[in-house]
Amino acid sequence: DAMVIQNPRYQVTQFGKPVTLSCSQTLNHNVMYWYQQKSSQAPKLLFHYYDKDFNNEADTPDNFQSRRPNTSFCFLDIRSPGLGDAAMYLCATSAGRETQYFGPGTRLLVL
């Protein structure tokens, strides 16, 4: 089945220790998104790639970076995680401006 895959599902890191979350898709969608979702809140868009074009949200901290080496893969890098970065990180894809399809998420815990 075509899908959006996120690894790992759970990630524990230490305060200030860089961490990378990964997302892959078999839908061949040209747009990929990263969202942050904190408890009992709606997903918040961090940035997205439209093909190879990177689009950062104005309020996304510099601590968050992203890479998209090819159509299928996209990475979220958190350079120096703080306690406030503990959250669920969701990857989504879409074919242009159409419906977004979400992965299962990676829950990040910062110790």
Added chain:
Amino acid sequence: GENVEQHPSTLSVQEGDSAVIKCTYSDSASNYFPWYKQELGKGPQLIIDIRSNVGEKKDQRIAVTLNKTAKHFSLHITETQPEDSAVYFCAAPREDDKIIFGKGTRLHILP
């Protein structure tokens, strides 16, 4: 820019009864309204969507209605079942075609 408001924040209904969740949007140019269901520990999953050229769409026990004049749209779930318990998010597109989520409704199906 687009603003989406969702009510209620929490809803409890007896199993077998109907549930209704309502959302309003601000941008009259918005033309696409998805609804997502998020179960605990999982990513949001699209359950139904509607475009502005129709007033209602149904898929088995789920229906969405759209009132363009009043700028509101609603999710209706009939004959509710325990597996309907989840958080539901409405969404609408913002000016750059990315989507803005409502704050979510936590639906509890009571036995």
